[in-house]
Amino acid sequence: MDRHLLPEELEQLLDGDIGADIVPLEAHVRGCSRCQAELNQGRRIIEAVEHAPPLDPSPLFAIHVMTQVHVRVPWRVSARDAIERWAERLTPRSRPMRVLAGAGALATATVLSAGCAWLLTHFNAALFVARLVATRVGSSAVVVGHGVATTLLGGAGPQAALVALVGALVAAVILRSVVAVARRQRPLA
Amino acid sequence: MYRLLELTNLPDADVVALAQQGREVAFRELLRRYQRPVFSLVYRMVRDRETAEELAQDTFVKVLSHIDQYSPEFKLSSWLFKIANNVAIDHLRKGRLATVSMSGNPEEGKSFDVAAHSPSALDALEAREIGSSIERAIGALRPEYRACILMRHVEGRSYEEIAATLDLPMGTVKTYIHRARNELRKLLEPDRKS
Secondary structure: OOOOOOHHHHHHHHOOOOOOOOHHHHHHHHHOHHHHHHHHHHHHHHHHHHOOOOOOOOOOHHHHHHHHOOOOOOHHHHHHHHHHHHHHHHOOOOHHHHHHHHHHHHHHHHHHHHHHHHHHHOHHHHHHHHHHHHHHHHHHHHHHHHHHHHHHHOOOHHHHHHHHHHHHHHHHHHHHHHHHHHHHHOOOO | OOOHHHHOOOOHHHHHHHHHOOOHHHHHHHHHHHHHHHHHHHHHHHOOHHHHHHHHHHHHHHHHHOHHHOOOOOOHHHHHHHHHHHHHHHHHHHHOOEEOOOOOOHHHOEEOOOOOOOOOHHHHHHHHHHOOHHHHHHHOOOHHHHHHHHHHHOOOOOHHHHHHHHOOOHHHHHHHHHHHHHHHHHHHHHHHHO
């Protein structure tokens, strides 16, 4: 190379680029004191910027931020936390009580397992009983619901109640979709 | 329940997931990790400590208030720095007030300068923090160059990350950084010679 390095060629060396086009540049720098001096100056500047000390905000910075942020807890997380706190309160502290609680849980599990085993061995009988109960409960629910709707809304009550229920479900689905789309589109900054 | 110490070794994505569940300790961990680099960037951009505190707080309030919208396919740090840079650039643009001559002569228009005031303890602190020759040289760069060179050589981001964070083509980022280095060289040349 019979010329000095161009500024963009020096920048390539400072960036640490590698490749076939870098080899002649490096070779030139090795033999040219002026380009070597320019390269060293560039490296010193980069080092100075890299070693610029970090700057700390005030000690109350985090507190000021947290007072302005509203922490939203999703309902399912609140429910889970409540169940965990409840389970923690119910768990006995002393070892003898934990042993007793464990024995009780084992006994309950044994009874339930025996019940399930009986059901499996007497499947037809269990199915018959389940169908009978479901039919009776279902019939009673329809009769009670029909009576309530007729009392409250008159002759066309049951139909109106059904239409209102379907309408409310559809509205809830549409509203949820609209809210989800609006949230995705809201600009942050 | 989580404690702050237990979150120290978790990756950002996991801490964000906890923050999205409303865990306040996760919010504090994100603040602990990024308050210094974000504040450093904003302070070096706007060159005023009080303003930098406010703008850095605004950055975190925006990010943490919308943490439920964060998508883990992007780096949290890129999102943070993007907002911090935008907030700083917006402030610098608003701060460039121009006065117009009463006679309407455009050549008499000049930039508005804040009147000099006697130095305070805050000024002394700022002078110590950003008064060195390299800091003054960085402060003299154009805001676009300044942001790129700070992210490259102070935060150690790659060109690709800077391009993604600032929404710039990679070629533009390289050009800005090369020009910034050139300008720093010229600005620091008198110091070197003396």
